[in-house]
Amino acid sequence: MSEWLPLAVLASSLLPGIAIFLLHEDSVRVRSSLNVFGACTKLLLVGILLAGVRAGQDYEVRYAVLPGVDLALKADALGLLFITLSAVLWLFTTLYAIGYLENAPHRSRFFGFFSLCVTATMGIAMAANLFTFFVFYELLTLSTFPLVVHRGTAKAVRGGTIYLAYTLVGGTVLLAGIMWLHNLLGHTEFARGGITAGLSADHVPQLKIIFVLLIAGVGVKAAIVPLHGWLPQAMVAPAPVSALLHAVAVVKAGAFGVVRVVYEVFGAEFSESLGLLTPLAIAAALTILWGSLRALGQNDLKKRLAYSTVSQVSYITLGVALFGPVGTIGGLVHLVHQGLMKVTLFFCAGNFAETLGVHKVSELDGGGRRMPLTAVAFTIAALGMMGAPLTAGAVSKEWLIAGAIEADLQWAVWVLWASSLLNAAYFLPILWRLWARRAPNAWPDERIAARHWQETHWLLLLPPLATALATLGAGLFADHPLSPLSWAQLIAGQEYPGRASP
Amino acid sequence: MPESVAGLVLIPLTWAGLAFALGPGRGGRAALAGLVVQGGLALQLAMAVNDRRSAHVAAGGWDAPLGIELAVDGLSATMLLLTQLIGLSLVIYARAYFGAADPERRYFWPLVGLLIAGLNALFITAGLAAVGLVGAGGEAQRVGAALRYLFATLLGSAFYLLGVALMYGAYGTVSFSSLAPLLTAEMSVAVLMAGGLMLAGLMIKSALLPFHGWLPPAHGSASTPVSALLSALVVKAAFYLILRLWLDLFAAQAAPLAWLPALLGACAVLWGSWRAITAVRLKMLVAYSTVAQLGYLFLVFPLLAGAAAMQAVVMQIVAHGLAKAAMFAAAGVLVSASRQDRVAGLQGMAHHLPLTIAAFALAGVTLMGLPPSAGFLAKWLLIQSAFAAGQWGIVAVVLAGGLLAAVYVFRVLRQALMEAPTARPISPVPRTLEWVAFALAGASVLLGFRAGDLLGLLTPGVPG
Numbered sequence: 001m002s003e004w005l006p007l008a009v010l011a012s013s014l015l016p017g018i019a020i021f022l023l024h025e026d027s028v029r030v031r032s033s034l035n036v037f038g039a040c041t042k043l044l045l046v047g048i049l050l051a052g053v054r055a056g057q058d059y060e061v062r063y064a065v066l067p068g069v070d071l072a073l074k075a076d077a078l079g080l081l082f083i084t085l086s087a088v089l090w091l092f093t094t095l096y097a098i099g100y101l102e103n104a105p106h107r108s109r110f111f112g113f114f115s116l117c118v119t120a121t122m123g124i125a126m127a128a129n130l131f132t133f134f135v136f137y138e139l140l141t142l143s144t145f146p147l148v149v150h151r152g153t154a155k156a157v158r159g160g161t162i163y164l165a166y167t168l169v170g171g172t173v174l175l176a177g178i179m180w181l182h183n184l185l186g187h188t189e190f191a192r193g194g195i196t197a198g199l200s201a202d203h204v205p206q207l208k209i210i211f212v213l214l215i216a217g218v219g220v221k222a223a224i225v226p227l228h229g230w231l232p233q234a235m236v237a238p239a240p241v242s243a244l245l246h247a248v249a250v251v252k253a254g255a256f257g258v259v260r261v262v263y264e265v266f267g268a269e270f271s272e273s274l275g276l277l278t279p280l281a282i283a284a285a286l287t288i289l290w291g292s293l294r295a296l297g298q299n300d301l302k303k304r305l306a307y308s309t310v311s312q313v314s315y316i317t318l319g320v321a322l323f324g325p326v327g328t329i330g331g332l333v334h335l336v337h338q339g340l341m342k343v344t345l346f347f348c349a350g351n352f353a354e355t356l357g358v359h360k361v362s363e364l365d366g367g368g369r370r371m372p373l374t375a376v377a378f379t380i381a382a383l384g385m386m387g388a389p390l391t392a393g394a395v396s397k398e399w400l401i402a403g404a405i406e407a408d409l410q411w412a413v414w415v416l417w418a419s420s421l422l423n424a425a426y427f428l429p430i431l432w433r434l435w436a437r438r439a440p441n442a443w444p445d446e447r448i449a450a451r452h453w454q455e456t457h458w459l460l461l462l463p464p465l466a467t468a469l470a471t472l473g474a475g476l477f478a479d480h481p482l483s484p485l486s487w488a489q490l491i492a493g494q495e496y497p498g499r500a501s502p
Numbered sequence: 503m504p505e506s507v508a509g510l511v512l513i514p515l516t517w518a519g520l521a522f523a524l525g526p527g528r529g530g531r532a533a534l535a536g537l538v539v540q541g542g543l544a545l546q547l548a549m550a551v552n553d554r555r556s557a558h559v560a561a562g563g564w565d566a567p568l569g570i571e572l573a574v575d576g577l578s579a580t581m582l583l584l585t586q587l588i589g590l591s592l593v594i595y596a597r598a599y600f601g602a603a604d605p606e607r608r609y610f611w612p613l614v615g616l617l618i619a620g621l622n623a624l625f626i627t628a629g630l631a632a633v634g635l636v637g638a639g640g641e642a643q644r645v646g647a648a649l650r651y652l653f654a655t656l657l658g659s660a661f662y663l664l665g666v667a668l669m670y671g672a673y674g675t676v677s678f679s680s681l682a683p684l685l686t687a688e689m690s691v692a693v694l695m696a697g698g699l700m701l702a703g704l705m706i707k708s709a710l711l712p713f714h715g716w717l718p719p720a721h722g723s724a725s726t727p728v729s730a731l732l733s734a735l736v737v738k739a740a741f742y743l744i745l746r747l748w749l750d751l752f753a754a755q756a757a758p759l760a761w762l763p764a765l766l767g768a769c770a771v772l773w774g775s776w777r778a779i780t781a782v783r784l785k786m787l788v789a790y791s792t793v794a795q796l797g798y799l800f801l802v803f804p805l806l807a808g809a810a811a812m813q814a815v816v817m818q819i820v821a822h823g824l825a826k827a828a829m830f831a832a833a834g835v836l837v838s839a840s841r842q843d844r845v846a847g848l849q850g851m852a853h854h855l856p857l858t859i860a861a862f863a864l865a866g867v868t869l870m871g872l873p874p875s876a877g878f879l880a881k882w883l884l885i886q887s888a889f890a891a892g893q894w895g896i897v898a899v900v901l902a903g904g905l906l907a908a909v910y911v912f913r914v915l916r917q918a919l920m921e922a923p924t925a926r927p928i929s930p931v932p933r934t935l936e937w938v939a940f941a942l943a944g945a946s947v948l949l950g951f952r953a954g955d956l957l958g959l960l961t962p963g964v965p966g
Contacts, residue, residue, distance in 0.1 A: 152921035
């Protein structure tokens, strides 16, 4: 019925993005206003969508690109989970980036592509079929590349090239799977309960190959081991890019793709009956452990966070692969919770780097005294990652473990416990250095002096504080009807209609 | 529609003559005015075809079977539109590109006029009589001044001509519509040889592997507007004729041999891409990309039974035409601005010429076949037909070709996004050049949203 709303959600970042490309480098105020205006408009539109979808309204828009091939957007509960997360974090990251890039070169290019990335993310979330999903998935790849190589150094270009190599090959594999499926079905529309179950039994071997192609295609962005190699390399990007794109938009686009493929292309029941979910769960479990193990050995703060992302994003995949509504809730809620926590951590890492020139874990000694607010935000998010009580992370882990028990996969419970221990092993030393160790006489490269409570630029300080608060809020008020958990329960109820979620 | 059909040949001939008489300055203006009118005529023709599906016109005072029969259908209407559109863009480009003292400028306008008249004539002629016109690219060689190109076109034309002579000897007609019914019967060796000669001649002219050797040096060394015209349009003309012969005349006889052009096309995709990846000079990279992209066109021959294959061909011709014109136009700007021609010398260009790099990138998106570009839809249609026909090898080649294209496109973009180690002098470039490149590239991407209009021209398919 309401066709314009999904389009408006896209346009609220696309149009400012195009306008920003045309701006002169020095028109800082116009550019910042456009950015903030776009982000606020998008939030407003997403709010309207949320209210509408809760009230049971349908939002869909279609455009025939080729005979039988539609570019189609729809806003459903699952998509909105991802949209809301991205829209909220886009606003905070935009504010952060305005502060972070003050006086840096090529800002029009940066913010232009940044807006395109957000547009692509929205398109991925609202895609109503695999064709549309692919269109925005590739747009995300293309518009992230200039952000990764933004600094223009040989190292940045190398990181960007590795990123492209992984994601473009992944995109090609995804396209192969999509076209194969299109050949069998004549369409690729997402539908609850899947669309492949109606095919005759002789198609089963083909369907298994298609499943592997599709999951491998989205698995590159979801950084499932061994397809994760691009993520640590992409950390050469500026901090806002690492924060929003590599902690939230890009990896979540992959994880979200896993969700759509399992639930709305193959259907959870059908995937389970083909025996595809257990291998997926094993791949996710290996990724969770491998990412954490690699994080332990990283001295570069951003790389440690990157390997932590590799590990944490696969919680979502694991939750999806645990057949049953409880695991689904755990996976979906973690999609939001991990985003809030990880973006906070990257904001803080950026603050340490920009303010003090600290890039390494070993240089963080005494950071809590010099930058207490940043360190508090970092601590909250890190505790959340470990699954400490009262944080968002605790809610995720609780539901995931319950899901593993429900699915009768005892080993998955052990994997989740082991991961919590590993999380503690690589985060607690950082907290220890921040709070218990003495600060050095001089920081590596102190660029922003402290003034009163402002330990750094206020635009760099407010976003991590806000997202850290949200991390606490999502944990404390998990039972509130508007919490991410309640929304995940709503989706799980739709994907498993026969089985009331506890 | 006789007026517009005749106009499409007569108008460019007229402004070619005018340009020769008036000199380059006013000649350029005449070309511009002429092309605007031609664009209108081509559009009118396309709309008429859309309504009536085909327009048959007798022209030149000779009727079929002996004379020149003119016919316009969806495929030729598309080719005509594309020719006028790219011609117009490149004329605007060339007016800004050639300096007042450039000696090439003197003969550029008359020759381009003849070239466009020849292409238009080729697209509206429904018969082998295109023989006189298939030499159309010949004018360009004088501009391009590449001996190998001259040799290749002459050899190709000679083969083709010999084939036509044999056909005329056997049947006494050169019109497609008269020949088609005769060819279904038992054919003599002479006729089969004629078909083989014509196809071989055209394959040379369309630079299909292994006859591709002449193309990269010719396209890579000509002046930019000429490179763009050659790569975007002239090679397509030869392919157009192959397709016509294949579909309208030799459909029954050629079908079992369909694997041959497909195999050569697959090799062209892989080899052309590889040479583009390893090319040192920017314009050679773009030229080898043409060899690869033409290869896609030849992949469709085993798939022609499905409707989507023909749509894929048209999408690919148009997408590549626009994108390649854009890419050469952008490359021309980069070469003149940096006063060198190496890919490695492009560092910092994204800072100096963001619009041109954006044009190159958008054209690259089309060549890589990434969404939402027209190139993506061409690839989608091609893979769809290949899946439907169970041709897995073609699926693999198309997918691999996209990745290889990404390697050579991003080779350029990576350099451009890198900060230059030392500040190098950048020559000023007219903004018109940048905007023409950008407009062509933008069109190649945005066309993806209007594919329905283009493909609508094709239904119910090529007559014959």
